Amino acid sequence: xxxxxxxxxxxxxxxxELAEGAFRAVRDNEDLFLYLCGGRQELETCMKEQGFTxxxxxxxxxxxxxxxxxxxxxxxxxxxxxxxxxxxxxCKDDPEIGGFVTCGPTGAIFVSALMLLGRIARVSPMLLVExxxxxxxxxxxxxxGANVDCRAEKLVDFARMGIAYMKAAGVSEPKVGxxxxxxxxxxxxxxxxxxxxxxxxxxxxxTGNVEGSGVFTGSADVIVCDGxxxxxxxxxxxxxxxxxxxxxxxxxxxxxAVDKLxxxxxxxxxxGAVLLGTKLPIIKGHGAAASQTVYNIIKAAYKLAVNRINxxxxxxxxxx
Amino acid sequence: xxxxxxxxxxxxxxxxELAEGAFRAVRDNEDLFLYLCGGRQELETCMKEQGFTxxxxxxxxxxxxxxxxxxxxxxxxxxxxxxxxxxxxxCKDDPEIGGFVTCGPTGAIFVSALMLLGRIARVSPMLLVExxxxxxxxxxxxxxGANVDCRAEKLVDFARMGIAYMKAAGVSEPKVGxxxxxxxxxxxxxxxxxxxxxxxxxxxxxTGNVEGSGVFTGSADVIVCDGxxxxxxxxxxxxxxxxxxxxxxxxxxxxxAVDKLxxxxxxxxxxGAVLLGTKLPIIKGHGAAASQTVYNIIKAAYKLAVNRINxxxxxxxxxx
Numbered sequence: 001x002x003x004x005x006x007x008x009x010x011x012x013x014x015x016x017e018l019a020e021g022a023f024r025a026v027r028d029n030e031d032l033f034l035y036l037c038g039g040r041q042e043l044e045t046c047m048k049e050q051g052f053t054x055x056x057x058x059x060x061x062x063x064x065x066x067x068x069x070x071x072x073x074x075x076x077x078x079x080x081x082x083x084x085x086x087x088x089x090x091c092k093d094d095p096e097i098g099g100f101v102t103c104g105p106t107g108a109i110f111v112s113a114l115m116l117l118g119r120i121a122r123v124s125p126m127l128l129v130e131x132x133x134x135x136x137x138x139x140x141x142x143x144x145g146a147n148v149d150c151r152a153e154k155l156v157d158f159a160r161m162g163i164a165y166m167k168a169a170g171v172s173e174p175k176v177g178x179x180x181x182x183x184x185x186x187x188x189x190x191x192x193x194x195x196x197x198x199x200x201x202x203x204x205x206x207t208g209n210v211e212g213s214g215v216f217t218g219s220a221d222v223i224v225c226d227g228x229x230x231x232x233x234x235x236x237x238x239x240x241x242x243x244x245x246x247x248x249x250x251x252x253x254x255x256x257a258v259d260k261l262x263x264x265x266x267x268x269x270x271x272g273a274v275l276l277g278t279k280l281p282i283i284k285g286h287g288a289a290a291s292q293t294v295y296n297i298i299k300a301a302y303k304l305a306v307n308r309i310n311x312x313x314x315x316x317x318x319x320x
Numbered sequence: 321x322x323x324x325x326x327x328x329x330x331x332x333x334x335x336x337e338l339a340e341g342a343f344r345a346v347r348d349n350e351d352l353f354l355y356l357c358g359g360r361q362e363l364e365t366c367m368k369e370q371g372f373t374x375x376x377x378x379x380x381x382x383x384x385x386x387x388x389x390x391x392x393x394x395x396x397x398x399x400x401x402x403x404x405x406x407x408x409x410x411c412k413d414d415p416e417i418g419g420f421v422t423c424g425p426t427g428a429i430f431v432s433a434l435m436l437l438g439r440i441a442r443v444s445p446m447l448l449v450e451x452x453x454x455x456x457x458x459x460x461x462x463x464x465g466a467n468v469d470c471r472a473e474k475l476v477d478f479a480r481m482g483i484a485y486m487k488a489a490g491v492s493e494p495k496v497g498x499x500x501x502x503x504x505x506x507x508x509x510x511x512x513x514x515x516x517x518x519x520x521x522x523x524x525x526x527t528g529n530v531e532g533s534g535v536f537t538g539s540a541d542v543i544v545c546d547g548x549x550x551x552x553x554x555x556x557x558x559x560x561x562x563x564x565x566x567x568x569x570x571x572x573x574x575x576x577a578v579d580k581l582x583x584x585x586x587x588x589x590x591x592g593a594v595l596l597g598t599k600l601p602i603i604k605g606h607g608a609a610a611s612q613t614v615y616n617i618i619k620a621a622y623k624l625a626v627n628r629i630n631x632x633x634x635x636x637x638x639x640x
Binding site: 133134135145148149179180181182188189190192211212213214215216217226227228229231232233234235236237238239240241242243244245246247248250251252253255257258260261264265 | 453454455465468469499500501502508509510512531532533534535536537546547548549551552553554555556557558559560561562563564565566567568570571572573575577578580581584585
């Protein structure tokens with residue numbers, strides 16, 4: 001049985017809506033146990049109204065909510081009874097819990113994860129997002145926004161965590177690419193040029209620089225970049241794909257395939273970013289998450305826990 | 321009559337193929353005069369074979385070619401008889417010429433433009449690319465790759481040049497956005513945070529930070545960023561849109577609208593970047609340019625010359 005803690009508050013939509021995704025996840029997977037953190041009474045009522053019961057759900061009551069307008073450090077000090085911090089505390093206390101899921105604000109997630117869970121080795125925690133190419137093969141982007149200004153050494157750490165993640169996802173020999181403004185080794189900012197050298201020295205899976213277009217046409221399983229560039233890459237991907245689809249619709253092309261593709265690129269609905277580098281993997285859904293998002297990211301957290309992602313990360317750093 | 325100099329060599333395809341686009345441009349616009357720089361004899365033969373003559377074409381003979389594998393600074397010293405340097409020298413000598421068009425290598429273009437034409441004021445020349453939103457409204461990205469590591473002050477210069485360009489394109493009050501990893505003022509790398517402050521102080525048209533997705537959904541006419549981020553934005557736009565279209569095709573959606581959209585995002589065919597900040601606007605087509613590219617970028621150069629882009633840039637810097 002895999003145990004996951006789920007924070008149902010701090011997102012744009014009400015906890016009862018997000019809880020539906022959690023109920024469905026438990027219904028679909030007999031090996032899954034969920035701690036649902038939020039306003040217990042309302043959640044219990046909601047569950048009763050749906051005529052759903054499960055011994056694999058336990059509620060963790062919280063009277064406070066951390067939102068995007070809270071200062072992360074202050075929220076951590078002042079809102080100990082929030083669903084985010086209650087859930088994170090539970091993860092700290094119970095070593096059987098294999099992952100934490102939340103759609104709360106990124107800053108507060110980072111602060112509480114660092115304070116309560118701590119880091120693996122001396123690693124800078126970062127946000128990983130998985131995307132896929134037209135042929136369906138997945139690749140991941142590290143970092144997607146946690147570390148905005150980075151030294152080159154950090155990018156090597158991101159590469160190692162990305163490799164561990166792709167191994168956990170079933171890719172036996174993940175290839176690593178470095179995001180740059182040119183495919184040649186000499187191209188890039190000063191930091192990217194140094195990172196290219198370090199990756200060539202330290203990461204045998206490194207295959208060279210990748211441009212923004214090569215991300216979709218190349219073969220790199222792990223795209224390494226700082227959090228600023230990764231965020232630009234991720235959000236431009238969403239924006240450009242949705243713009244292209246909007247243009248098609250304006251030209252009269254529509255139908256199920258078009259709608260399906262639009263939904264795929266709508267990270268608000270689909271998406272989850274994985275916070276790696278703390279002692280438990282944390283999946284963060286978008287603040288605009290719907291119940292389907294919660295369903296998807298609980299499934300992703302389950303998979304990471306089953307595949308022991310954090311053991312794989314430690315192995316990448318110790319070389320064991 | 322607008323005079324434009326066109327370098328037909330240094331791209332992937334032969335000069336005779338690219339020349340066809342130039343012939344067509346002259347045929348379609350009676351106000352256009354072209355200096356075509358390349359191997360004169362071959363170009364003249366090609367023109368004769370097509371049964372085309374025009375008093376508005378003059379050939380500039382060049383015996384050398386600068387390619388992507390040349391070192392820019394060395395090429396400038398060693399290849400004085402290349403079509404690129406011959407053309408640039410002509411632009412320097414003849415003040416009647418209103419623009420320069422080339423599909424040659426970026427580095428060599430920059431070096432020869434700086435050495436022969438010189439800069440406007442103390443500006444760092446940069447590459448501008450024009451894109452459009454789903455509703456067809458254009459916006460520009462500055463810088464797209466010329467200045468990889470930038471101080472915040474440079475980003476303000478890019479904003480001014482972008483404003484001048486959009487004014488020349490007919491937008492009377494261009495809005496300026498700063499590319500960042502979050503829409504709030506406090507988001508961004510250290511340089512971006514400083515640039516946000518400078519833009520707030522110095523550029524009345526500045527409307528705040530823009531994310532990679534907001535570029536397509538927002539209303540900023542000028543997207544300001546360093547050349548590294550701009551290159552990631554530009555190439556990811558191309559890659560993601562083409563990936564989305566490839567996925568649609570795989571789902572059986574095809575037809576003229578789909579093909580048209582693909583061509584729009586295929587910058588190799590469409591695209592030209594505008595080098596602004598030197599004493600003459602230079603339009604640079606992709607190395608993989610086809611004759612249609614040359615046709616398009618000559619048209620763009622004509623428009624910039626008619627609209628006196630460089631006078632508008634000087635005005636943005638002097639406040640006149």
